[in-house]
Amino acid sequence: MSKYWxxxxxxxxxxxxxxxxxxxxxxxxxTNENPYPPSPKVVEAIRGFDTDRLxxxxxxxxxxxxxxxxxxxxxxxxxxxxxxxxxxVLGLAFMAFFKQDKPLLFPDISYSFYPVYxxxxxxxxxxxxxxxxFEIDVDDYATANGGIIFPxxxxxxxxxxxxxxxxxLLQQNTESVVVVxxxxxxxxxxxxxxxxxxxxxxxxxxxxxxxxxxxGSRVGFAIGSxxxxxxxxxxxxxFNSYPLDAYxxxxxxAAVQDQAYFEQARDKIIASRQWLDQxxxxxxxxxxxxxxxxxxxxxxxxxAAALYKGLRERKILVRYFNxxxxxxxxRITIGTxxxxxxxxxxxxxxx
Amino acid sequence: MSKYWxxxxxxxxxxxxxxxxxxxxxxxxxTNENPYPPSPKVVEAIRGFDTDRLxxxxxxxxxxxxxxxxxxxxxxxxxxxxxxxxxxVLGLAFMAFFKQDKPLLFPDISYSFYPVYxxxxxxxxxxxxxxxxFEIDVDDYATANGGIIFPxxxxxxxxxxxxxxxxxLLQQNTESVVVVxxxxxxxxxxxxxxxxxxxxxxxxxxxxxxxxxxxGSRVGFAIGSxxxxxxxxxxxxxFNSYPLDAYxxxxxxAAVQDQAYFEQARDKIIASRQWLDQxxxxxxxxxxxxxxxxxxxxxxxxxAAALYKGLRERKILVRYFNxxxxxxxxRITIGTxxxxxxxxxxxxxxx
Numbered sequence: 001m002s003k004y005w006x007x008x009x010x011x012x013x014x015x016x017x018x019x020x021x022x023x024x025x026x027x028x029x030x031t032n033e034n035p036y037p038p039s040p041k042v043v044e045a046i047r048g049f050d051t052d053r054l055x056x057x058x059x060x061x062x063x064x065x066x067x068x069x070x071x072x073x074x075x076x077x078x079x080x081x082x083x084x085x086x087x088x089v090l091g092l093a094f095m096a097f098f099k100q101d102k103p104l105l106f107p108d109i110s111y112s113f114y115p116v117y118x119x120x121x122x123x124x125x126x127x128x129x130x131x132x133x134f135e136i137d138v139d140d141y142a143t144a145n146g147g148i149i150f151p152x153x154x155x156x157x158x159x160x161x162x163x164x165x166x167x168x169l170l171q172q173n174t175e176s177v178v179v180v181x182x183x184x185x186x187x188x189x190x191x192x193x194x195x196x197x198x199x200x201x202x203x204x205x206x207x208x209x210x211x212x213x214x215x216g217s218r219v220g221f222a223i224g225s226x227x228x229x230x231x232x233x234x235x236x237x238x239f240n241s242y243p244l245d246a247y248x249x250x251x252x253x254a255a256v257q258d259q260a261y262f263e264q265a266r267d268k269i270i271a272s273r274q275w276l277d278q279x280x281x282x283x284x285x286x287x288x289x290x291x292x293x294x295x296x297x298x299x300x301x302x303x304a305a306a307l308y309k310g311l312r313e314r315k316i317l318v319r320y321f322n323x324x325x326x327x328x329x330x331r332i333t334i335g336t337x338x339x340x341x342x343x344x345x346x347x348x349x350x351x
Numbered sequence: 352m353s354k355y356w357x358x359x360x361x362x363x364x365x366x367x368x369x370x371x372x373x374x375x376x377x378x379x380x381x382t383n384e385n386p387y388p389p390s391p392k393v394v395e396a397i398r399g400f401d402t403d404r405l406x407x408x409x410x411x412x413x414x415x416x417x418x419x420x421x422x423x424x425x426x427x428x429x430x431x432x433x434x435x436x437x438x439x440v441l442g443l444a445f446m447a448f449f450k451q452d453k454p455l456l457f458p459d460i461s462y463s464f465y466p467v468y469x470x471x472x473x474x475x476x477x478x479x480x481x482x483x484x485f486e487i488d489v490d491d492y493a494t495a496n497g498g499i500i501f502p503x504x505x506x507x508x509x510x511x512x513x514x515x516x517x518x519x520l521l522q523q524n525t526e527s528v529v530v531v532x533x534x535x536x537x538x539x540x541x542x543x544x545x546x547x548x549x550x551x552x553x554x555x556x557x558x559x560x561x562x563x564x565x566x567g568s569r570v571g572f573a574i575g576s577x578x579x580x581x582x583x584x585x586x587x588x589x590f591n592s593y594p595l596d597a598y599x600x601x602x603x604x605a606a607v608q609d610q611a612y613f614e615q616a617r618d619k620i621i622a623s624r625q626w627l628d629q630x631x632x633x634x635x636x637x638x639x640x641x642x643x644x645x646x647x648x649x650x651x652x653x654x655a656a657a658l659y660k661g662l663r664e665r666k667i668l669v670r671y672f673n674x675x676x677x678x679x680x681x682r683i684t685i686g687t688x689x690x691x692x693x694x695x696x697x698x699x700x701x702x
Contacts, residue, residue, distance in 0.1 A: 002578035004528050004552050005585075006450035014588035017411050028407075037403040046402060052388040054567035054602065056379075057560070060368050084435050084569075088591045095471070099357035120446070120589040177355050201355050209408070216405035216597035218435075227353035234356075237365035238471040240439045246567035247598045251405065 008122070015116045018319055027342055029333040030317040032155075032184070032294050034213040036268065036336070038251065039261040042214070045254035046247060053246060060241045065249045068256050069221055073193050078226045081233065082252075084243040086183055086207035086220030089232075090149075091117055092239070093203060093222065096231040097177035098123050100146025107136055109326055111151050111181060134288055134296075135159055138169040148173060151181040153189050156321065156331040158290030160189040170199045177228065179203045186211035186266055187273070188291030193223050200225040210293055211266055212255040219244065219252040269293050269334050276332070276340045283347060298329045302351060310350040316343055359473070366467045369670055378693055380684040381668040383506075383535070383645050385564040387619065387687070389602065390612040393565070396605035397598060404597060411592045416600045419607050420572055424544050430574055432583045433603075435594040437534055437558035437571030440583075441500075442468055443590070444554060444573065447582040448528035449474050451497025458487055460677055462502050462532060485639055485647075486510055489520040500530040504540050507672065507682040509641030511540040521550045528579065530554045537562035537617055538624075539642035544574050551576040561644055562617055563606040570595065570603045620644050620685050627683070627691045634698060649680045653702060661701040667694055 001010060018031035066080040073080075083089035094117040098104045106114050108127040118125045128140045134157045141148050148169070153160040170178060180192045182204055192204050203224035209215035222232060236243065255262070276295055280287050285297040298304060307330060308320035319331040334340060352361060369382035417431040424431075434440035445468040449455045457465050459478040469476045479491045485508045492499050499520070504511040521529060531543045533555055543555045554575035560566035573583060587594065606613070627646055631638050636648040649655060658681060659671035670682040685691060 002551075002582055004448055004579060005582045006446065006448055008450050009447045009582050009585055012585045012589045014585050015592055016588075017408070017592040020408055020410055031408055033408060034406045036406065038405050042405070043402045047398075051394045051397060054389050054393070055385045055387065055564040057368070057371055057382055057384060057566040058569070059371055084596075085591060085593055087593070091590045095357065096360045097355055097357055099359050116589050120586065200353075213406040215408040215593075218409070218593055218596040228355060231353055231356045231360050234360055234363045234365050235471065237367075238363045238467050239442045240436060241366055241368040242436055242438070242566075242569060245435075245569040245596060245599055248596055 008120070012119055013116065015113045019317065021317070023315065025315055027316045027335060027339050029335050029339065029343065030319045032210060032292070032333045033215050034210060034265065034269070034293070035334070035339060036213055036265040038213040039255055039258040041258040041261070042251050042254040045250045049247060049250050058242055058244060058246045058249065062244050062249050065244070065252050068253045069223070072256050073223055075193070075196065075223055076226065079196065079223055079229055081222040081229045082244060083220050083236065085209065085218040086181070086205050087113060088243060089205050089220040089222050090179070090181065092232055092235045093179055093205065094118070094121050094123060096235045097203070097228070098147040100176065102144050102146035102176070104147045104149065105141055105143070105145045106149045107154065109134065109154070109157060111155050114149060130157070136161060138165055138172070141169055142172040145173070145176055147176045147179070149179040149181060151183060152192070153184045153291040155184065155292065156294070156296050156319070156326065156329070157288055158292040158294060158296050159288055160291035163190040163192065163194060166192050167195060170195065170202055174201060177201050177203060179205060182206045183210055184292035187269060187293045196224050200227060203228050208252050208255060211262065212252070213265065214251055214255055217248045217251045219248050268337070272337045272340050273334045275337070276334065276344070279344045283351060294331050294333045296329055296331050299351070304328045304330050307347070307350060311343070311346055314346040314349070316346050359471070363470050364467065366464045370668065372668070374666065376666055378667045378686060378690050380686050380690065380694065381670045383561060383643070383684045384566050385561060385616065385620070385644070386685070386690060387564055387616040389564040390606055390609040392609040392612070393602050393605040396601045400598065400601050409593055409595060409597045409600065413595050413600050416595070416603050419604045420574070423607050424574055426544070426547065426574055427577065429577045430547065430580055432573040432580045433595060434571050434587065436560065436569040437532070437556050438464060439594060440556050440571040440573050441530070441532065443583055443586045444530055444556065445469070445472050445474060447586045448554070448579070449498040451527065453495050453497035453527070455498045455500065456492055456494070456496045457500045458505065460485065460505070460508060462506050465500060481508070487512060489516055489523070492520055493523040496524070496527055498527045498530070499524060500532060502532040502534060503543070504535045504642040506535065506643065507645070507647050507670070507677065507680070508639055509643040509645060509647050510639055511642035514541040514543065514545060517543050518546060521546065521553055525552060528552050528554060530556060533557045534561055535643035538620060538644045547575050551578060554579050559603050559606060562613065563603070564616065565602055565606055568599045568602045570599050619688070623688045623691050624685045626688070627685065627695070630695045634702060645682050645684045647680055647682050650702070655679045655681050658698070658701060662694070662697055665697040665700070667697050
């Protein structure tokens with residue numbers, strides 16, 4: 001605490017990201033990174049970039065990347081917003097849409113950055129509990145609100161809502177903005193991008209950090225109506241004109257353009273997820289059905305914190321949340337097949 | 352305007368960055384970029400980066416870059432903050448320190464992003480006029496305030512305050528944070544980093560976009576007391592955990608480590624600035640003494656907007672501000688010697 005901090009700064013409860021430890025031989029299944037490297041076309045694009053151009057500012061509007069995403073998702077260029085990772089995109093969306101008199105609504109078990117943004121931007125919020133099967137019941141959200149946000153698939157549960165359910169939510173909620181945070185959508189969910197032309201208050205946020213293997217590049221984006229995108233641009237241009245550096249754009253464009261590689265890596269992850277789900281179930285774990293690149297599981301006879309510790313001693317890092325309702329679960333990122341096999345071997349030793 | 356925007360979003364008056372036009376053969380002297388490419392060591396570091404690692408999140412704390420800067424500026428690691436360009440660093444500093452009951456003070460002619468941040472973060476501010484020679488009089492700032500910020504050298508004037516003057520300001524102002532925005536300091540000013548251990552309320556902000564030729568990489572930093580840096584970290588970790596991508600850190604570290612290249616490029620720019628100052632004076636311009644990589648000048652007999660237009664027709668882009676007190680000035684970035692010679696030739700034709 002310092003007398004020079006603003007009152008706001010004193011009250012903050014910052015987000016704590018998953019660890020990025022530097023341990024040799026560690027199997028890192030804690031931050032939902034992709035176990036496969038970016039596409040060879042990404043590498044080629046990076047190698048081909050003229051480093052002399054680094055002396056110049058990048059395009060503040062990232063028009064080339066927006067155009068690439070607009071073509072890929074079949075929307076207009078002015079329906080695309082890009083930012084420095086989806087965390088930045090979400091932060092700007094909180095300012096642009098959720099600073100309202102009524103509270104923002106989101107699930108009690110969800111991305112733990114949401115209440116942090118609310119603290120930073122002084123936004124009132126209300127957490128709606130997931131049901132006992134850790135599902136979102138969209139009818140709970142049919143109440144007065146200043147906005148709605150949820151991840152789909154949800155994190156850390158991995159459960160996804162179908163498009164028909166999201167449409168029902170949107171039909172019930174036309175007066176405030178609904179943000180669907182689709183960080184994990186490519187691993188098995190149905191994207192709500194299909195609904196943006198129908199609902200002007202729908203904003204879909206995605207990232208290059210997971211399915212595109214570019215967590216190191218910091219690129220996120222949002223797709224929605226032109227009026228929502230315009231609101232985001234106003235806030236962005238009041239904070240940072242040039243959030244995407246030159247390499248980030250080049251890498252992201254090349255990643256979108258290599259559909260075959262994207263599908264191949266995704267399919268391998270889905271296959272390993274299915275394998276891991278089966279193996280964990282056989283070991284007695286209760287595994288939630290996952291549409292993401294991670295699995296959320298608990299063992300009825302073994303304490304989650306102890307399992308986390310036992311795995312860590314065997315140089316396998318998973319994510320443990322010491323929080324109400326989920327302190328007996330582990331969130332396990334789907335690594336390579338080799339990595340998830342090593343995880344199962346280690347768990348067999350521990351159990 | 353959209354009914355879905357927050358009230359805040361409706362009131363914003365976003366920053367407008369200098370143009371980044373894509374015109375072949377354009378001489379671009381409008382955004383104070385460095386005319387020389389980044390150091391060959393930067394290129395080497397980028398080429399040597401293992402692209403497979405892009406699948407992983409970067410170090411959220413950018414410890415390697417902080418360590419490099421701490422060593423270079425002879426401060427402790429916890430006195431260094433890094434962000435996605437100095438614009439982001441400034442934005443976070445406004446939240447961390449300037450959200451106060453009393454108004455923020457800054458010069459009337461200054462970086463035009465300051466009032467924009469105030470709009471976004473709902474900070475009250477007061478502009479203090481520069482004197483007739485476009486100088487900051489620090490005694491004007493000896494008044495109740497919620498913080499003080501100014502660029503040194505100032506932009507777009509190019510005028511610098513000496514260290515003794517900044518010390519006087521700090522001695523008069525111990526109860527609120529003073530941010531010295533040193534984007535252009537390496538081109539001839541004295542850095543206030545020398546004063547951070549003496550004044551716990553001093554934050555010095557710098558960038559890799561100008562003297563380090565890395566505008567395309569988006570890296571800025573701040574140096575100050577550990578308590579101020581801690582405040583910035585709290586705000587940063589409530590907004591975006593990973594603002595610097597993997598390439599940006601690698602490039603910035605290599606740039607700091609090549610002192611010889613840095614000095615060589617800087618000295619060439621200073622020599623061209625001196626040459627341009629003389630030439631413009633001979634053409635009848637009134638040129639302010641500049642400690643930056645640009646010159647701020649007016650011609651008593653020629654309208655600045657017309658000169659801007661005439662130069663643009665000759666494919667030379669400079670910056671014109673249609674604002675009170677400075678609408679008869681042009682801000683001209685120091686390019687290569689060849690580029691500033693082309694500018695003088697064009698001006699001779701126009702005059």
